[in-house]
Amino acid sequence: MIRAIGPFAVALLLAAPAAAQQVEEGPGGPDRVSLTVYNQNVALVEDVRNLTIPAGRSRQEFPGVSASIRPETVGLTGRGLSVVEQNFDYDLLTPAKLMESAVGGEIGVVRVNPGSGAETTERARVLAANQGVVLQIGNRIEVLRDDGVPTRVIFDRVPQNLRPRPTLSVTLDAEGGGRRETTLRYLTSGLQWKADYVAQFDEAAGKLDLTGWVTITNNSGATFSNAQTRVVAGDVNLINAGGYDPYRRPMPTPPRGGVRGNGTATGGQGALADVYVYPLAEAVTVANNQTKQVGLLDAAGVPATKRYLYEVQGFATAEEPSAADVGVLFRNGSGGADRALPAGVMRVYVKDSNGEPRFIGESQIDHSPAGSEIVVTTGEAFDVTVQPRVVSAERVSGRWRDYFRTRYVMEYTVRNARPQPVTVEVRQRGLGRDTEVADQSIEGQMRDARTLTWSVPVPANGETKLTATITTGG
Template structure:
C-alpha cells in the first residue's frame, strides 16, 4: 500500500510540459487564385461580401522549441474554410487545428468578460478627478452594456460622466486578426519554412470590357473596327490585405459541392443606447428627417467680377475636327493559360490586393477587331401589329477568330461601348458578353436606334392565314444593314427569307434616308 501511494505521489508531482505559443503574424509570400461566384450570371459582384471563393497559399518562416508547440497563423482570410487548411513542412506534422473566430474588439472584449469583473473609471468634469469602481458586466454587447456595481445596475456611458472600462487582460481566445492555430511536436528546436494552403469565401472576379467603335477602313456598309480592351477586376471582401501576392483568376465552373455559409469572425464596435432621463413631455422634438439647408452663397461683388475680367484664359493645344479617345495603355497584361477544361489568367507581377477593395489588371488587348453593325428586331418582341413606329436594336456582331482580330477565350462580363464624336468619345451603349470560346459568334446589343425604326401592321386575317407587313425606315445619312426575325412558321416558305439558327430571318440593306417593306404570311392551324 505504501509503495502504491508513493507511486501515485511521484506521478502527481511530475509537471506537465507546458505548450509553447508561437505567433506568425504575416506570411513571407502569398499566392491568391480566385474563382467566380457560381450562378451569379450577369449580375455584378456583391460589394458587401463577394460570393466567390479563393485558393490561398502562404509561405511562412517559423522557429519552434523542442516539445509541444501551438503555432498561431495570424492574418488568414476572414472567410477561411478551416477544414480545407493544409500545413506542410512541419517536422512531425499537425496534431490538431483550431479556427479562432473571435476578434479582439470593443464588442469582443465585452462579450469575453460577461459575468466577470472589470474596473470602471469615471472622471468628474469639474474637478478632473478620476474614480475607480469595481463592476461586473451582466449584459452586452448588443444594444448596450449593463454593469452591476455596489450602487446597483447601470448602463455604460448613460450617467453623463466620462467613463470607460479597464480590463484585467486580453483573453487568450481573442485575436486582433483572424487566426488559425495548430498543435505540433518537435524533438529539437528548429527553424524552417512551411506552407499553409486553404480555401476562403469572400472573393470574386469578373471581366469588364471597354470597346471603342470606329468606322472600318474599307468603308463597306455596316463594317466597323473596335478596339477591345478588358480589365480583370478582382474583389476582396475581407478585412485582410494581401501584400505582393501572386494573383491568378480561374475562368469556368469547376465541380464544387455547395456547403453551408461560412461563419465570419465576430467583433466590432460597441453600439450603446441610453433611455432619456426626462419625462416624455420634457424630451425635445428632434425629427431625424429635417435637415437644415444653408442659404446659397451671395453673388460675387462687382469688384471681384472685375478682377476676373482682367485675367487672360489660355488654352494649350488646338481643337481637332474629330476628337479621338486614347485607348488604355496596358503596362501589364494577364497571361492566359490552359488548366484542363478551364482557363487560368495569371498576373505576371506580384500585386497588392487591399482589404475591402478591388484590383484591376489588363486582361485582353485587341485593337482593330472587325465587327458588323446591324439593326435588328424580332417582330413578336412587343406583340404589336397596329403600325406603331418602334426603334430597332443596335447589334455588333463578329466571330471569335484570328482573321477577325480576336481568336482568344473571352470570359463573360459587362461591355461599355464608346463612339467618336465632334465633342470627344461618348458612351453609345452598354451590353453583356457571355462566355465565348474561340470560334464562337460574338453579339453585343448596345441599345436602340431612334433613326432606324420599324412598324408591324396586320393587313388581313382568315381562318387559314394572317398577312403582315413590316415597314423599315432609315433616317441616317448612310446605308444600314437590317435583320428582321420572324419566330413563326411562314406560309409558302418564301425563298427571300432564310433561316438563321432555325428562325426565319429577313436581311436587307436600307439606303440612306430610305425605307423598305417586308410582306409575309403566317400559316394558321386548322381546328
C-alpha cells in the same frame, strides 16, 4: 454598446500562456500569398510561411487568415509534418467583447476629475453587459454611461477565446525540429470579381479599341498583401449558397507557372478543368473592405461592324413599325483581342462631330472563348424600323392525320431614314414542326429549328419589302 460604455481607454494585462502545449506564434502573417478568385464569391488562398517547428507535437498559430475561411477546406503541407487537430478562432477582440467576457468578474474603473485632473480608481464587479454595462462598486449599483466624465476601464487579462484577428491554430506532429516552409491552402467566401470593358467604336473605319478591367471586391475580413492573383472565368460546382463541397469535386490548385502579363497575348490565360484562368500582371494588395481595379486587356484596331436586328415573335400583324435593335459586332480572334473574354458589362463609346467620345449604350456579354462572335446591343435605332404583316394564313394538312399546319404569307416592310444604306437582320421566331419556306424575295437561312433569318439591304432614305411563304406546324 460603445455609447453605453463611454469614452474609456482599455489597458490590458496579458495572461500567461498555458504550459500544457508548446506554442509557436510564428509571424503575424504569410511570407507569400496567392489568390485564385472565382465568379461565385469564393476564392482559393495559398498562404506560405517559414516557421520554426519543434520536433514532436506542438501547436502552431496562423494569424491573419481570412475571417470568412471555410475551416473544413484547410490543407497544410510541409516537410515531415502531419496534422493532428486544427481550430479556427474567429471571436475577435473588441471593447464590447472584453466587457461581455468580464461579466461575473472584476475590472478596474478609473475616473478623471475634469477640473483638477485627479484620477480615482475603484474595483467593480460586472453584473451585465447587454444594452449597457451594469456594475457593482462596493454596496452600490451603477450603470457605466457616457456622461462626459473621462473614464477608462482596466481589464486584468485577455480571455483566451478572444483574438486580435482571425487565427487558425493547428496541432502538428513533426519529424525533427527546425525551420521549414509550410503551405496553408483554404477556401474563403467574401472575395469576388467581375470584368468590365470599354469599347471605342469607329464606324467609318470599321474598328474598335477595347480595354478590359478586372474589379476585385474583398469583404473576407482579411487583407492580402502583395498577392499573386488569378481570376477564374467559368462556374465551378458549389454547395450551400457559396460554400464549396470538398467531397464532390476537388478544387484545382492554381498553376504556378504560365505567362504573366496583361493578357493581350494568347499565353496570358490558360484553360484549367473547363474554366479559364487569368493571371494578373503584377502582385496586388487587396485590402479588406476594398474594391480594386486591375487592367486585363488592351487591344487596338479590332475589326468591328454595326448591326441592325429585328426579331418577330410568332406570326402577327403589327399596327405600327418598331425600331430595330442596334449593336456593335466583332470577333475576339484578331486585332489584339485573340483571347477568351470573361463575362462582364461592355460599354460602347463613339466620337461626336467634335471628336469627343460619347457613351451610346452597354450590354452584358457571356463568357466568350477565343474566336467567338460578340454582339454588344447599345439600344434601339429609331430611324431603322420593321413592320411585319400577315398577308394570309390558312390551315393545311400535316404529314400525319392527327395535326394540321398553317401556311403564312408574310410581308416585312423594312424602312431606313438614315442618309446611308443599311442592312437589317430580320429574324422570324416561333417556327414549329415540318417548316417549309417558299417564294422568298430574299433567300433566308434557318438559324435554328425555330428561327428563320434574312439579311435585308435597305437603301438610304428608303424601304425594302421582304416577302416569304412559311408553312409550319404547332
